[in-house]
Amino acid sequence: MKYLVTYLSHTGNTRKVAEAMFDALPGEKIIKPIEEVVTLDGFDIAFVGFPVMQFSPPRAAREFLKNHAAGKKIAVFVTHAMPTGSDDLGQQSMLAKELEKCRSACIKSDLLGLFHCQGELSEKSANELMASNIAMLMEFAAMRPLTAGHPDQGELELARSFALAVVSASC
Ligand SMILES: Cc1cc2nc3c(=O)[nH]c(=O)nc-3n(C[C@H](O)[C@H](O)[C@H](O)COP(=O)(O)O)c2cc1C
Numbered sequence: 001m002k003y004l005v006t007y008l009s010h011t012g013n014t015r016k017v018a019e020a021m022f023d024a025l026p027g028e029k030i031i032k033p034i035e036e037v038v039t040l041d042g043f044d045i046a047f048v049g050f051p052v053m054q055f056s057p058p059r060a061a062r063e064f065l066k067n068h069a070a071g072k073k074i075a076v077f078v079t080h081a082m083p084t085g086s087d088d089l090g091q092q093s094m095l096a097k098e099l100e101k102c103r104s105a106c107i108k109s110d111l112l113g114l115f116h117c118q119g120e121l122s123e124k125s126a127n128e129l130m131a132s133n134i135a136m137l138m139e140f141a142a143m144r145p146l147t148a149g150h151p152d153q154g155e156l157e158l159a160r161s162f163a164l165a166v167v168s169a170s171c
Pocket of ligand 1: 008009010011012013014015050051052053054055056079080081082098118119120121122125126128129140
């Protein structure tokens with residue numbers, strides 16, 4: 001089996017998850033940023049990661065999935081600012097909608113699984129969101145303290161387990 005781990009990451013969170021998954025995978029494997037991937041041909045499973053931006057997969061990730069991942073076996077991993085274990089129904093519903101959009105972007109692929117976890121909002125990102133004047137993005141900026149330290153060691157361990165579970169399920 002040959003695996004590709006590829007990711008889009010502006011501030012390093014999704015890259016950390018990618019590296020954890022890559023470390024856990026057995027056998028032949030390659031890790032590369034999305035912009036360096038020419039084709040998914042030749043890989044048995046591609047692990048494709050990106051951050052949620054403005055409630056959706058970023059355009060570069062959507063285009064990558066559309067152009068390269070149709071008909072391919074993929075597993076997706078996503079980082080976002082939303083807390084995962086929140087009791088807040090509004091936050092739960094927002095996160096569910098974001099993840100649904102991530103799934104929809106993979107509709108033409110054979111999606112083997114979707115992993116997600118929180119990713120720290122950098123100070124620069126929070127300032128940009130605050131400057132957007134879009135109320136919901138400004139709310140994300142205000143959540144910055146809740147995102148500190150993510151993905152944490154526990155989440156990276158879950159990412160490793162996810163990668164192994166995808167592999168075992170497809171053997
Ligand atoms: C411009 C911008 C928009 C964002 N929009 C969202 C969003 O809509 N929902 C969300 O949960 N997180 C949002 N985030 C938070 C990022 O998804 C999160 O910090 C992610 O872990 C960043 O990953 P990276 O370090 O791999 O780029 C946004 C961040 C930025 C900078």
